[in-house]
Each structure stands twice: as C-alpha cells, then as structure tokens.
Amino acid sequence: MSINQELADQEIASxxxxxxYLRNVNDDQFKLRRFGDIVYFSKKLHYLILYVNQAEAEETASKLRxxxxVKKVEFSQNDALDLDNQKIxxxxxxxxxxxxxxxxQTDKEDWIK
Structure with a gap:
C-alpha cells in the first residue's frame, strides 16, 4: 500500500x-502565509515552497499568479514519486x-588461495 493510500484511509487532508518564485523574498514571503504553510524559502534563489490543500491547489496557484x-508558480513533482512500501x-x-x-564469491576466492 502506498503512503498516499494510507493517508486517504486515515482521513487526513491531502x-x-x-x-x-518571487521578486523580493525578504518582504513578500510574509504576504503568502495566509495561503498555506511555508516550509522552505531561499533568499538566494528567490523562491519558497508552500504547502496547500490539494483540493484548493489549482485555485490557490491562480490567485498567487x-x-x-510573484514571478511564477509551479506544482511540485513530489506526488509523482512512487513510495510504495512493497517496492522499497x-x-x-x-x-x-x-x-x-x-x-x-570473495569467501570462496579466499579459500582457494
């Protein structure tokens, strides 16, 4: 069973x-806290990672644009990763x-010598 299926069974919001990507990270990152949880931001590369509810993600992205x-908004590819326990x-x-x-093989080679 994958992690996403286990979370769905627990009724936890996806x-x-x-x-x-922002024009000025230092000032503008605080304006985005009301849209979701900021988990990381990079001052050097001028971007941040924002966690939002999956049901509202498209609507939130269009608001942010x-x-x-805001220069650009992209969806993370984390959901595309296959984290199935059986596969791992x-x-x-x-x-x-x-x-x-x-x-x-190395033990057999050692005995031969």
Missing part, C-alpha cells in the same frame, strides 16, 4: 506543494541478495 510580486522492501531484499552473493 496536501501538495507549490513552488513560488495574479500578484505583482523488494529493492532492499534484492540489494541484500546481491551483497550476499558477492560476499560468498
């Missing part, structure tokens, strides 16, 4: 992140098998 201090466990077990095979 959230998504928006990447908002209307502000003069399978990858770990495959890596463990490969490591064990390599270890067995």
């Amino acid at each position: 959230r998504t992140s928006l990447i908002v 209307t502000f003069s201090f 466990e399978q990858q770990i077990s495959d890596m463990a098998k490969e490591a064990e095979e390599k270890l067995n």
